[in-house]
Amino acid sequence: MIKDWKKYGFTFLITAAIFITAIGISSWIDNRRVDEVRTMQDSISLSILSSETQFNLLKSAACDDLFSSELGKELGDMSDRLSYLESAGRGQDPDVITLKQYYSLLEIKDYILINSASQCKNRPVIVLYFYEAKCPDCDKQGDVLTYIRQHYPGNIRVYSFDNDLNVSAIKTLANIYKIKDPLPGLVINNKTYSGFHTIEDIQKIAPGLVATSTATTTKK
């Protein structure tokens, strides 16, 4: 009987060890994820700072750098990763919230920079997108913008802002463009549109997208 109890205890130890290892590996990978987003954030922040400095020095010439599709892509990738972390149940994780706040500020900085370069030609279509968790159409609008962002990467820059985040700069931005409930709210080339907009709607508002879209498809 004592031998049996020992066996039950021993089995428990082994099983617990397996579980602790599993939990350990899993949280190690989770931390690696946050680290990766942090690295991306540093790189984006460096790119923005570099463009900003160049812009301040020359006041105009750096148009190409400013609109580099590389930066737009990086911002998009970081946004994808952040929403993955949220959907994987880490939305309440303080690390993830801080990353999101930081990301929003980077977006605003990049937006201000691009917006101020009004003399440049070939400016991308600029979309500000305001959403919140409890908003039925926001999932749909997010899908539409992701699709557009992935299909016309050089011609559009989408900045998305989570209204639930406690960042006063987001609130100020929303006030400037008179974003009202219900969300989603869109600002396309400095004009405010509220409610859900399809891919076709956005192409109508920003005809620049249509032209390049046919250009890219014919290239293929």
Place this chain on the structure above:
Amino acid sequence: MYSLREIITLGILFMSLYFEMFMLITYFEHRKSLHKLRTTTAPLHPDLPGVTIIVPCFNEETTAVKTIESLLALEYPREKLHIMAINDGSTDGTALALAKYNNHPQIEIIHKENGGKHTVLNMGIARATTPFVGCLDADSYAKPDALVRIMKQFENPTVMAVVPSLHIYKPDTIIQRMQKTEYLIGVFLRSILAELRALYVTPGPFSIFRKSVFEQIGYYRKAHNTEDMEMALRMQSHGLTIASAHDAVIYTSSPRTPKKLYKQRVRWTSGFLHNLRDYRGMLLNRKYSHLGGFVLPMMVISAGSVLFVVATFGYDLVRAIRDYVVHFQAIGYKMFEWSWPSFNWFYLHTSPLVFAGLVAFGLVIAFIAIGMRLSHGNTAKIFDIACYVCLYSVIAPFWIIRSLANVALSKQAVWR
């Protein structure tokens, strides 16, 4: 950090991993003796005891003869082996098929009114004059050395019943191949449960009993159409030892289609749960150490866990469909445009469930491998294992949930 749902799921996984680990550790404890049994070829002993094998036949005109032929081919002294084919009021040509054995010295043929399997067994036991009695369903076939290997276990005077190693007869369909693998796991589990004195079923095909068992604890009961489980539980509740001869190979016919399998398993699982309710006194009772304190409660918990897992899976499925619909509403037919899937470790699912689940899965594969080693070269092909891995966890919840509902509503599952 973790949601309630994740914690419950982890708890369920912990318990199943614990059970698997316990089985594996017990295997390593008894590994030598378990494998010794496999390699020993039992010589025919001159004073082997007499055995009566009852063959219950109910509408089995096509298979009954083959079953009897397999018994006649057993390596066992002829005068010691008595075959009793009992026709339980078949409405097909069974009576005609059995007629060819009318004057066979080893075979006794009895026709009775239909009364169900337990009445057949009881009639056979009552008429048997040998010290050992067993049964072979008329859709199962014994390997020639099966009986002598089983009888070797009775050299231990405390052993009161012996269960064989069950295998699927000529697996053909995917459903049967899945069962082939499942039965190999069964061989492994039964040999371990026997070591733990925790067997809770003496399967209908070729479990052999000392006749004194029935004189001591009574004959078969209807037992919710799973008389073989009730008998094992009754034996355990009286402290009678059931051993396993995993070297004694029996082939049994199996359901070919998912629907037939579902019916069979609803009968087994409902019967098991009903009988367990009748024997609930054994649960968590220290007198029945491993069986009452561990194995049976584990079975109840795992049946209940299926409800939780299925419910959460259903919830996930509904959400996934909703997301898909939203995605379609958003971008329309463009979502079906082909794009190369890109791989990025960042998006891999890496919750602790995945890693612990992989270990649990690895143990199942180990059980299959050990089951193959224990059972005389009955190997499963990779395809058989793939059928089991892909299908079993998808279809088993159907009969488990149905059986839980049956027990909750006190409904009996029918034979066929």
